[in-house]
Amino acid sequence: MSTQQVDSQERRRERLEDILVVDVDVHLHESAAEMAEYCDMPWRKSLEVIATLPERYLDTPGFSPGVDGIWAPFPGGHDATRVVHTPQQMVEELEEIEVDIGILFPDHLLKMAALPQVDYAVALMKAYNAWMIDRWCSREKTLKGCLVAAHQDPLAAAREIERYAKEPGIVGLYLPTAAVMPLWGNRIYDPIYQAAQDADLPVLLHSVAMIHPNFPHNTHHFETEMGQHTIGHGFSIMANLVSMVTTGVPVRFPDLRIAFTEAGVAWVPYIMHRLDKEYIERRREVPYLDHRPSHYVKKFFFATQPVEEPENPQDLVTLIQLYGGEETTMFASDWPHHDFDHPRKVYQLPFSQEARRKIMGENALRFFKIDSKGSRINI
């Protein structure tokens, strides 16, 4: 038996539980009652009212608004309303699925961009950030937080980033993407990107399935939840990615690390090639781009969930390689949401062992600038 064969046999023995798994998208559950405690007046009064309402899953007036509750229910089915109430519960549940470090996103505030009242959105942003740091990130070292940024007031969001720039539990910035208007490439958001770049904190765009006039595509046309959910996240993320590239965000902020979550990854080669095609004809609309658009797309990071599951897993490996994704793809489960991915689904893809380790954890360490214990290395 050659040395090479022995090596490959030894290497094959590495198992999911042996390697570092960083999960770049897990959801804590923020209740209106808890938010109220951390919220400035007069909006604390609003949250106290919301706390008295019967809670519906990510469908609460004034808290997670949208046109929801439109589907006729049937008994049975799978558990689509799982939530995680405490950091202890989260740590235990992530351990069960072999996740070592989890990056926290909200539940209700996935719909935050749909809130029309600017001052309320700012108050909610501040309450959520303060609560998350106090109750979650500062208590469990392996749970790291993303500050939410209220697009409704970019300057207030920038101040929030400056305030928590050195917070050990904070590793990034969550940009609510569903219903955001204008899209995240607009220059009114430059103060957010400047503050994030100065703080050395990456930004992560995260959408959610919803129907809203601002949503970039016609999700209200679907007669099934499947239709709506098939393209909701993906189209929202694609619209914002295209917006950011075509307004030159990665050129104006060359050191800003940018990631797109909860949209899968198979579309990345498509949008990259679409942008390159358009660039041939319309370069002078985007003269700040020094390279073809795919150059910038390849610098973005992408979270895997909802990971595509082609019949031939090699197809997905190829799609990821087409955008240089072995260096920029990060595992995400979306735990505890109904469409979560177990890490083994990504772990089983026929990548080299080196690429697998990168995608399951090492790329995320580089993206968030944390070590394998979850400590920030940039403060």
Place this chain on the structure above:
Amino acid sequence: MTNHLREHIIASTADFPEGTHRVVELNGRKIGVFNIQGNFYALPSLCPHQLGPLCSGKVSGTLISNQETDWQLRWDHEGEIVTCPWHGLEFHILTGQCLAFSEIRLRSYKVWVEDGLIKIRF
């Protein structure tokens, strides 16, 4: 190699005013000739993108934007940019440089004026 180069007469300067350009066919080759402020330039009229008739496109300026312009759009290179009529790929006539792709630069032909005639060698 030099032995194979031949001189060709394109036109008299009197017939080729400033700010105009035309495509001439010489030895079966289509060449774009440009008069920019009294200086003559020549490029192959063949776009490397999809082999479109590059030099029959419009000559104009273009937009630039960078840190120096504070990321604002600025009109620049007036009269120095030719745009392929097929898909809009732009080239800087003076250098043959493609604006979209730094790795693409067209060859440029030697053009000069002699006894009131515009001549080209290739």
